[in-house]
Amino acid sequence: MEKSLREQITEISEALRRKGYRLTPQREAVIKILLENPNQHLAAEDIYAMVRKTHPEIGMATVYRTLDLLSKEKIINQLSFEEGHCRYEMESQAHHHHLVCLKCGKITEFNIQLLKKMEEALAAEHEFQIVGYLLKFYGYCAQCTPAEE
Ligand SMILES: [Zn+2]
Ligand SMILES: [Zn+2]
Incomplete structure (x- = not known):
């Protein structure tokens, strides 16, 4: 609720x-x-x-x-x-990450399970207790990507 x-x-x-x-x-x-x-x-x-x-x-x-x-x-x-x-x-918003458009500045949120696997693999490989991370992908959103001819 x-x-x-x-x-x-x-x-x-x-x-x-x-x-x-x-x-x-x-x-x-x-x-x-x-x-x-x-x-x-x-x-x-x-x-x-x-x-x-x-x-x-x-x-x-x-x-x-x-x-x-x-x-x-x-x-x-x-x-x-x-x-x-x-x-x-x-802070209470569900854990998510951001896709940032370099042209219009639009910010899209995403949250994928793949990251959890990566976190576990990194923690095991480096014996490092990960408590958090920030991830941003930069690029161009659908409106800002020139259509392919
Ligand atoms: Zn854009
Ligand atoms: Zn956000």
Whole structure:
């Protein structure tokens, strides 16, 4: 069953409290934007523009500070796609990876079992306990690939 927005925010609020932080209205506003826009990989500027609609008193610096704190506490994921700025998504989103179009910037998510096998093989071969990894494929999406004549 899908959790409601309220339930998700309550869980995050409890997680923050365990770490010694309060869910301030500013933090809640930022989290809400990310929860309401799953799979969007929003940049800080996008989040700022959306937050301002309901909380015009929130400044850009507050949005950045909030995103930093939430990333540090592993509530959200900070993603870098080599664009000169970061994008953000909720950590709770199912584990997935990204295909990045170099032309239009479209980000497609994928999650394949093959990676699990690769992880196990690498761990065994190098006696290395893998706890996480980030994988990005760069290329061109269907709209940006010239059709073959
Ligand atoms: Zn993603
Ligand atoms: Zn594209």
